[in-house]
Structure formats: C-alpha cells, structure tokens
Amino acid sequence: MPRLAFDAEQLHLTLDDGQTLAQHVLWLQDHDPARRHANGQRLDSVLDLDWDAAISEAALEEGDVLRVTLSNAREIRYGVDELAALSTGFPDERSSAHKTLWQGSEFSVVRVEWADVIAGGEALRKSLACVRDSGVVCLRGVPVEPGKVLEVIDQFGYVRETNYGKLFDVRTEVSPSNLAFSNLGLGAHTDNPYRDPAPSIQLLHCLSNEVEGGQTLLVDGFAAAERLRELAPESFALLTRTRVPFRFHDADHADLRSWVPFIETDHKGNIRQVRYNNRSIASLPLPLEAQRAFYRAYHDWARVIGQPEQATRLRLAPGDCLLFDNSRVMHARTAFVAGGNRHLQGAYADLDSLYSTLNLLENAR
C-alpha cells in the first residue's frame, strides 16, 4: 500500500517498492491527465497554472488512484502507475549517457540479413536498435542494384535530399587517368559538417569492391570524445565551447557554410553530437591570443580520432549496406591499389524517424 504525505506545496508518494514520487503543486496541475488529449498532447498552456493554488487535500482511493484537491477547488486524479510513469518520463536517448560506447579494436559491427529486415519485426528492430545504441549496423545481402539504398531508408524513414541528390555515387574506376586522386585514403570524418542541420544518418551501399585495400574504418566519435576528455580535459572543454566554420563551395552549385562545435555536450557534460572533417574546415578568424590553445585542442582531437585502437575495420562486400549515426560515428577509407572497380552508393536520412520507427516496434513488444 503506497504511503502519502503532503503540505501546501509538495506531495510525496512512496510506492510499495520504496520509490518515492515527489511533485510540486505546479507540476501536479501541469500534468493533470484530464487536461491531455488521448494522444498525450496537452490541452492547456503553462499560463493556465494557478500560482496561488495550494494542496488542501490528498488521498488514495482504492489504493491506486491519487486524488488531489487544490485550494481553488480544482480536483486532479492520477492513477498511481500513471503518476510513476509521468514522473520518470522517457530518457534522452541521443545523449552519450544512454549509448554503448566502443573502442574500435574491441568492437565488431553487427551484421543483419536484409531478407530478415524486410520481413519486418525483430530483425528490423534489432538493426535500428544497433544504430541507436552503438551507432552502426551492417545490413547484408542488400541486392546489388543501383538505387537500393533508398529502399533501405524506406524501411525506417525518409531520404534527406541534398545538392548531391537523393543518393550519390562514390565510384572509383582504377585507370591511369584518375589513379592519382582516386585511390587515396580518407581520414576519419563525419559527413557534411558544413550543413546545419547536418544529416544525422548516413548509408553506404557497396555495389562493387574489387580493389586491394580500400578498407572501411569506423570510429565511435562519442568514445573518442570521452577519450579526449580523459587525456586532455582542457582541450575537450575548449572544443565544446568553440564554434568552428565549415564550408563546401562548389562553383555554381552550392556554397554551404556552418558555424558548429566539434563536440556538443549538454549541461550535464554528456555528449550529444560530434563533428570532424579536416577537408572542409574553413578559415578560422581567431584572435591571436586564442590561436595556440585552439590548435592544441584541435590537434588533440584529431590525434585521438586517428589512434588506431579507436577504429574498427571492415571490408565492404557487394550487398553490404552500412547504416550509421552521422552525429556520432566517423568513417574513413584506407588507400587502395589497382585491381578493379570500387562503387558505393550513399544517401542521407535522419535519426528522428529512425527512432520513431524503433519506438513503435518497442512499444509493441
């Protein structure tokens, strides 16, 4: 039997398991179940709160309904379970506090069969949960046909079209005419930091990979940021409070510019988004006295990201489709040598719809 205590301003309800729900009279008014639509939307504004109202009576009816009477005669009823659920709410699943961080050397990307994913249910849930929790999943056996990457997005959300199109090709035909530039490695980076909002999901679908080398590296940027905080706390702090400019300028087609931090934290210090891209960082208009410390921090960040133990390595085979959180996971490619073609198709989407689809699947469990 729950125990109840209250005064004019506060109410304490101790449940049978020892958990105490402690709410202010303003909170109790604001969460009144009778003032919510069936879908949970609120009918009142915060301006409807009565700041003069005190709790004049509170009682448990039939053990599981809390009835609160206010001095203005308003009566509010909560089921005890309902009050417990409202008091807990839902977690901030974008925060590093709710992620499984990984050091690449101890981590293997989870692989899920595409045939199972399109059948729906548990394989779909599992693959989306991988993206939420570890930031990445590899779908295996996605048909080797151009445009299939868009069908992958259809399973959970919506394409984020950009100036690169609905999808884009990362194609390298190893031939003398383009050998010089086509087979270079690319350091670990997040895509499109010059966009704000940046696409929060990236997909890479492998259509062919006949080269030697050309491995894909992935780095958990949240784990890298935690490593930076440990190794160089001043550099970490400086990067969270400094915005840097990024730019992508393609003559007549785009001039994209942003001012964003490398590492975004919430007020508890948890990480929520990381960025890094050495190619598209723009000119840094820093006062002279700030330059050395900034370069120290920027250098420390790049060094942590590039540490071999941060990365997990995999070789994409035709039919593999990587699906990853571009606000967290950095990707890279090692250099490669002749041997044939390498063709990936990429596309962007957003985490909001992926989480929504996942929430629906988990609600139904």
Next chain:
Amino acid sequence: MPRLAFDAEQLHLTLDDGQTLAQHVLWLQDHDPARRHANGQRLDSVLDLDWDAAISEAALEEGDVLRVTLSNAREIRYGVDELAALSTGFPDERSSAHKTLWQGSEFSVVRVEWADVIAGGEALRKSLACVRDSGVVCLRGVPVEPGKVLEVIDQFGYVRETNYGKLFDVRTEVSPSNLAFSNLGLGAHTDNPYRDPAPSIQLLHCLSNEVEGGQTLLVDGFAAAERLRELAPESFALLTRTRVPFRFHDADHADLRSWVPFIETDHKGNIRQVRYNNRSIASLPLPLEAQRAFYRAYHDWARVIGQPEQATRLRLAPGDCLLFDNSRVMHARTAFVAGGNRHLQGAYADLDSLYSTLNLLENAR
C-alpha cells in the same frame, strides 16, 4: 604600403586602412593557400602542423604578397588581400548577432511577387535574404493549386519529408460535425520540436480562406528571447541550460521524441535556435527542488511569447505562401467563425540549402 612585424611565433601585418592582421605561426601553416584545393578544401590535416617551426623571416614582395619562411625551411605565400579575407572568414549568420530582430507591432512581413521570384535574380535573392535576416517572407500570387508549395521549395532547396508526407494539409471545413475542434485558435509555437533535427524551414501556402477571423500571427522568437533576457535574466539563463522533452505519438504511425532546450545560445550568449509548443511538451521528470524555478522560467517564456506587441498579424489570402525560419519564428492562428472553408498546404525544408542558394546569388553580385 602595409607594415610588417614578426617574431618567432607571431606575425602582425598592418594594412593601409589601419586594420592589423595578427596571426600565430600555427595559423599561418594551417591556412597556407598552396595546401588548399581550388574549391577551398584543405589538403592537410591539423596533424601536419609543425609545432617546432618558428617564423625565421617574413617580407612583403611587390607590396602585396607576404612571404613567410619558417625555421624548418618551409615557405608560405599569401596575397595580402587573401590573408585579410582568410583572417575575417564568414560570419555565423544563424546567430542572433547577425539578424534584424523585430517587435511584431512595428513589423510588416515583406511581400514578394511569385512571378518575379521564378524569373530568378533579384526577387529570389531578396525573398531568401528576408528569411535569413528577418526570418520570414510572404510570396504573393503562388498559383492556387495543390502541390504548388513543393515548387516553391524547388526554387531554393529540398523538401524535408516526414511522417506527415512531403506536404500536409491544414484544412478546416466549417460544418457542425467538426466545428468544436476545427476553429480554435492556436497559440504561438514552433513546429515539430519533437524532431531532432527539427525542420528549419516551414512553408504555408493558402489555397482558400473564407472564414471570419483565422488571422495568422507571427512572433520573432529571437526577439522574444531577448525580451525574456531583459525582463527575467534568471529565467532566460535557466531555459538555455535545461533540456525539455517533447513528444508526438500517433498510435501506429509515429512516436517522435526529443530532449531539447527552449532557447539555444552560443558561448557568446547569442541566440541560435528557439522552440515552444505547449501541446507537445512531454512529461517533465524534474527533481522536486528544481520544479518551482523551472515553472517560473517556462511561464515567463510563454508570457513573453504571448504578449500582443510581440506578434505581427496578417490575413493569408489565396495565393499567399509564407516561408519562414522554424528555428526562429513562431506562428499562431486566431480563432475563427463559420463562413466557408480554410485550406492551407504546409511543407518543411531546411535552412542550409536556402542559405547556400542565397550565398550563390550574393557571390554573383
């Protein structure tokens, strides 16, 4: 003739107009024009900086080329104008510091003819610049045909598709069966705070508006936040550091959840994004001791947003299409009474592409 001074670590170049460019040896290495691709992308990583290199010589050649020689024998050349441009960079145009804030009572939404916009050039530039600077523009004479709102987006960017579709209908047929819910006013709000990333542009295209009442109100959320900072600095500060949960739950179709602040500032205190939506704020799992202060701040924010002098009012006529920055501008609708139909089509897009299109038009000037 520019004047030059340097020591091992720093270089100061005073231009003819008195402006001094002051850069550290690390900055000078990092911005080396010879280490950038023609499109401005960097070829080097910050890890390529030589931390032991000192400036051993610096000279102006022919008055407008700066040649810097480092102790490691590397030579770096900058055009003086180029160095000045790199030292200035581009501004953070998403920040309130670069916006024209408005009090609604003194502000009228700029109207631009759609026929001029699709002709391209200055009318398109002007309308996009209105969105960047004041947060909103009204395009006039957009053909009264379903789907036209998507053609408006084609002028500057890409549709952000969501669970509501590529576009959505805000349709109210005034009839006894839906009168009760259909003609209610809606308080000022930003759309979709339960998405992260939230769509940063919203469009509303009026196809018919035969009702009495049903005015559209717009509030500059950046100006409202500045007003809050002035009137209740503690409430302002609390809201910038507190994340609140939003949720939209539609049975089998969506369960969108976010944890985001009402007011986002940068480390200089400038405002970069605001949110407010009394209907979709979710249950607040706040510790008891934090509740009263949070409700005070939330109440103050709602009160400022709702002050009549914050809003500008307009009546949308068929063919009007509002285009506004959903990270800044709040919209509302007054209640209305019978008289006919009211039908708007809405859609979302993003600021990154709008700014890119605008940058290209302004580069070309």
